[in-house]
C-alpha cells in the first residue's frame with residue numbers, strides 16, 4: 001500500500017500557462033502529472049481541486065487502473081477534455097510514483113524499450129515559402145529527420161502555425177481571442193508550391209509534414225492530398241474536423257496521402273471508427289488530453305490491430321511533464337510512428353528540470369526512476385497565471401470558421 005496523503009495543483013506561467021498535479025504518498029514518494037488544457041487551464045485546476053483530489057486521499061497509489069476506472073466511471077459524466085485532462089494528470093503522477101518506488105524508468109514498466117529512441121519532427125515556419133524553407137534547412141542541419149512545413153499564405157494577414165516576425169510561435173496570444181481571416185481558396189493555392197520548392201531544396205531523405213488545422217471540407221482535403229502526393233509527405237494532419245469520423249471515407253476515396261488526426265480527441269471513442277475503418281494512418285492523441293498513459297495505451301493497442309501508428313501531439317502547450325510521459329510511452333509502444341517536438345523555452349525547462357534529451361533527430365526519456373521530471377516550485381511560484389486564449393478564425397465575409 002502506497003497511501004496517498006495529499007495532492008495539490010500548481011499553476012505557473014513561465015511565458016505560458018502550465019497546470020501541474022503533485023500527488024504525495026505516506027512513504028514520502030511523490031509523482032507529477034500535467035493538467036494543462038490550452039486556454040482552459042483553470043477549468044482543469046478546479047476539476048482537480050474541487051472534484052478529484054478529495055477522492056484520492058487515502059487510496060493506494062499503486063492501483064493505477066482501479067483509480068482510472070474510479071475517476072472515469074465514478075463521475076457518471078464521461079469523457080470531455082476537462083475531465084480527461086484531469087484523469088490524465090492523476091494517471092501520469094501515479095505512473096511516476098510507481099516507477100520511483102520500483103527504482104525504474106516508466107518505459108521499463110511498460111514493457112521496456114522497443115527502439116533506440118523516438119523520432120521527432122520539428123516545426124519550420126515562415127512568412128513565405130523562402131523563409132519556411134530556410135527554417136527547414138536549419139532543422140535538417142540540427143539533425144532533424146522530419147520537419148513540419150507551415151508557410152504564410154499570400155493575401156492572408158495571419159495563418160495558423162506561422163510565427164509573428166521575430167517571435168516564437170505561440171497561438172494562445174490574447175487575454176481575449178484574437179481574430180484572423182481565412183480563405184480556403186488562397187490557402188489551397190499556396191501548399192503544393194511550398195512542397196514542390198521544399199523537395200527541390202531539401203531532397204527526399206527528410207520527412208515533410210503539414211498541418212491543415214481542421215480548415216478544409218472532405219472533398220477539398222481530397223484535392224489537397226492529391227496535389228501533395230508527388231512530394232510524398234509523411235502526413236497531412238487534421239485535413240477536416242473529425243467529429244464526423246465517416247467524413248474521412250470521402251478523403252480516402254480521392255487521395256492516398258497519409259493522414260494524421262487526433263490532437264483534440266480525448267478518448268478512444270473519438271478515434272474508434274477512424275481506426276477500425278483504417279481512415280487514418282497516425283493517431284495524434286497525447287497523454288494529457290486523453291486520460292493519461294493508461295488510456296493512450298488502450299488507444300494504441302486498438303490502432304495497432306489496424307496498422308495505425310502513433311504521432312503524439314507535442315506543442316509547447318503540453319508541459320515537459322507530458323513530453324516525459326509521451327517519450328516513455330513512445331519508446332515502449334510497438335506501433336510508434338513519430339513524436340511532435342516544439343522545444344520549450346529555456347525558462348520553461350528551468351522550471352521543469354528533466355531527464356529526457358534530444359540527439360540527432362531522436363528523443364529519449366532518460367533512465368531516471370519514474371517519469372524523470374521535476375518542478376522547481378519556488379521558481380514556478382514567481383510566474384503567476386496570465387489569462388491567454390487561442391485565436392478564432394472567420395471567413396473574409398465575417399462568418400465564424402474553424403481555427
Ligand code: EZ4
Pocket residue numbers: 038171211213263315316317390
Ligand atoms: O494548435 O497545441 O499540431 N499542432 C497543433 C498545435 C495546436 C495547439 C493548440 O493548443 O495543431 O499547434
Ligand code: CO
Pocket residue numbers: 211213237238263
Ligand atoms: Co495540429
